[in-house]
Amino acid sequence: MVVVSASRQVASDDQLARLLQIGIVLEEVVEARAHHHVRSLDAELDAAVEALLADAAEESAEHRRRLEALIDGLGVESVPFDEIESLVDARYGQTRPEDFDGVLYDQLCNEETAYKFYDDLIRAIEESDAEFSVDRAALVSELDAIREDEADGVSDVAALMGR
Amino acid sequence: MNTADQYLKAIYVVQNQEDGPASTGSIADALDVSPASANEMIGKLEDRGLAEHEKYNGVRLTDDGIVRARDALQTYCIIERFLANVLAVDDFRGEARELEAVIDDTVAERLDTIIDRRPECPDCFDAETDACACLEVAPASVEQEPGDCGSQTPVE
Numbered sequence: 001m002v003v004v005s006a007s008r009q010v011a012s013d014d015q016l017a018r019l020l021q022i023g024i025v026l027e028e029v030v031e032a033r034a035h036h037h038v039r040s041l042d043a044e045l046d047a048a049v050e051a052l053l054a055d056a057a058e059e060s061a062e063h064r065r066r067l068e069a070l071i072d073g074l075g076v077e078s079v080p081f082d083e084i085e086s087l088v089d090a091r092y093g094q095t096r097p098e099d100f101d102g103v104l105y106d107q108l109c110n111e112e113t114a115y116k117f118y119d120d121l122i123r124a125i126e127e128s129d130a131e132f133s134v135d136r137a138a139l140v141s142e143l144d145a146i147r148e149d150e151a152d153g154v155s156d157v158a159a160l161m162g163r
Numbered sequence: 164m165n166t167a168d169q170y171l172k173a174i175y176v177v178q179n180q181e182d183g184p185a186s187t188g189s190i191a192d193a194l195d196v197s198p199a200s201a202n203e204m205i206g207k208l209e210d211r212g213l214a215e216h217e218k219y220n221g222v223r224l225t226d227d228g229i230v231r232a233r234d235a236l237q238t239y240c241i242i243e244r245f246l247a248n249v250l251a252v253d254d255f256r257g258e259a260r261e262l263e264a265v266i267d268d269t270v271a272e273r274l275d276t277i278i279d280r281r282p283e284c285p286d287c288f289d290a291e292t293d294a295c296a297c298l299e300v301a302p303a304s305v306e307q308e309p310g311d312c313g314s315q316t317p318v319e
Binding site: 010012015019020021022025026027079084085088109110112113116117120121124 | 165182245246250252258261262264265266269270271272274276277
């Protein structure tokens with residue numbers, strides 16, 4: 001029998017840690033896909049697209065480290081990047097985007113999805129009455145900063161797509 | 164996944180189990196909510212053309228409701244499979260139930276890019292076990308019989 005929760009709140013340290021782990025995986029997916037696109041289209045990418053992908057990979061790595069610092073405070077281990085990269089490569093190693101538009105569209109989806117994830121997570125934390133082991137204000141502030149980076153990322157990709 | 168989608172998923176599973184309209188009581192049990200709460204949301208789903216309430220019989224999803232319910236069930240399957248196979252979570256069912264309200268379907272679609280979900284999803288969802296019947300959480304070394312749905316390799 002399916003039992004679902006109608007609550008959209010984060011109720012415990014464990015649940016918060018799991019959601020932060022999912023955030024780390026999303027960032028790892030972005031990073032791995034950006035690396036993969038650069039590798040597969042290296043000779044064909046124009047400088048602006050290549051710079052965008054490099055920045056996206058760097059930003060995702062930075063977000064991952066910030067999320068790892070948050071879950072360290074909850075006493076939970078992170079998710080190793082090389083394993084996620086292997087999973088992404090296993091799925092994409094045999095394929096490649098058809099053109100620059102495909103790469104940019106994929107990157108736009110990455111940024112939009114990450115933004116949506118952090119937006120939902122922040123709301124779920126703010127609606128929760130639970131006591132967390134990490135400082136709630138610092139937690140929300142950090143996630144809010146990451147969410148804003150994602151919003152900027154959406155704008156950057158959209159601008160490049162509109163050239 | 165929003166609350167309406169959670170209801171649609173629950174109604175879909177219950178009406179398939181019961182092979183007919185889903186009773187309000189069964190829906191309330193499935194969602195762990197009061198019958199009054201279930202009735203209220205069922206009314207909203209009716210207003211949106213996603214469900215039809217048959218007096219004394221229960222609730223049946225419309226075609227549009229079934230499409231959305233199957234999408235919601237697919238999202239749930241993605242979360243379960245991701246937790247079991249990528250994060251190696253033992254209690255992936257319990258955690259999926261806790262997390263589904265916070266995981267949007269667009270986020271689930273990204274998680275779906277690193278799992279090996281089967282083409283028959285969500286038809287292979289088994290309501291009795293609250294998990295995909297094809298979800299193999301044992302090591303990949305387990306040999307597959309022809310016609311099996313396949314197995315996943317947990318990330319160690």
